[in-house]
Amino acid sequence: DGGITQSPKYLFRKEGQNVTLSCEQNLNHDAMYWYRQDPGQGLRLIYYSQIVNDFQKGDIAEGYSVSREKKESFPLTVTSAQKNPTAFYLCASRRTSATNEKLFFGSGTQLSVL
Amino acid sequence: QKEVEQNSGPLSVPEGAIASLNCTYSDRGSQSFFWYRQYSGKSPELIMFIYSNGDKEDGRFTAQLNKASQYVSLLIRDSQPSDSATYLCAVYNTNAGKSTFGDGTTLTVKP
Numbered sequence: 248d249g250g251i252t253q254s255p256k257y258l259f260r261k262e263g264q265n266v267t268l269s270c271e272q273n274l275n276h277d278a279m280y281w282y283r284q285d286p287g288q289g290l291r292l293i294y295y296s297q298i299v300n301d302f303q304k305g306d307i308a309e310g311y312s313v314s315r316e317k318k319e320s321f322p323l324t325v326t327s328a329q330k331n332p333t334a335f336y337l338c339a340s341r342r343t344s345a346t347n348e349k350l351f352f353g354s355g356t357q358l359s360v361l
Numbered sequence: 362q363k364e365v366e367q368n369s370g371p372l373s374v375p376e377g378a379i380a381s382l383n384c385t386y387s388d389r390g391s392q393s394f395f396w397y398r399q400y401s402g403k404s405p406e407l408i409m410f411i412y413s414n415g416d417k418e419d420g421r422f423t424a425q426l427n428k429a430s431q432y433v434s435l436l437i438r439d440s441q442p443s444d445s446a447t448y449l450c451a452v453y454n455t456n457a458g459k460s461t462f463g464d465g466t467t468l469t470v471k472p
Contacts, residue, residue, distance in 0.1 A: 352405055352406075
């Protein structure tokens, strides 16, 4: 079955540590996105990529980094510069063939600070 | 002003009633509008999308779009307890290539 796989489901970060969240899709989608969700709030865009080897900052990119070396993969690194990383992180992808294409979401990663 | 604003919740309706969820957006370049449902701790799932002015119906759900007023809504008829969730309005801008979400409205349907 096609879909988006995020791992791990739960992740704990120590002070000063960088951690990487994995996102893999086998839907052959060109565009991929990373969103952050805090309790009781909507999704805020961190980074997005519409093509391999290219990505753009979203609304809250500070303290995060990404790469898009393969179409299937869009890992997110939460760096030590992100002082409040505790949140639910969602990866999504979509086809870019039409404007009414929906987002396909992974199951999310809950990141907490030790 | 937020790019996408939803009516503040929580919203509580009795079973069988109509639930009305509203959303306004500021970017006139937005082309497509989506309603997602999200259960606690889970990822969002698509309920409806709309891109033309007017109404679009799918079962118990009706999406309404008014681009002149920059307003989109979702009506849920014959609400069921299983409809209890947070509903997220998302606006897609083709030129920017990204979707912007509202903060969501939490709906509770009481038996």
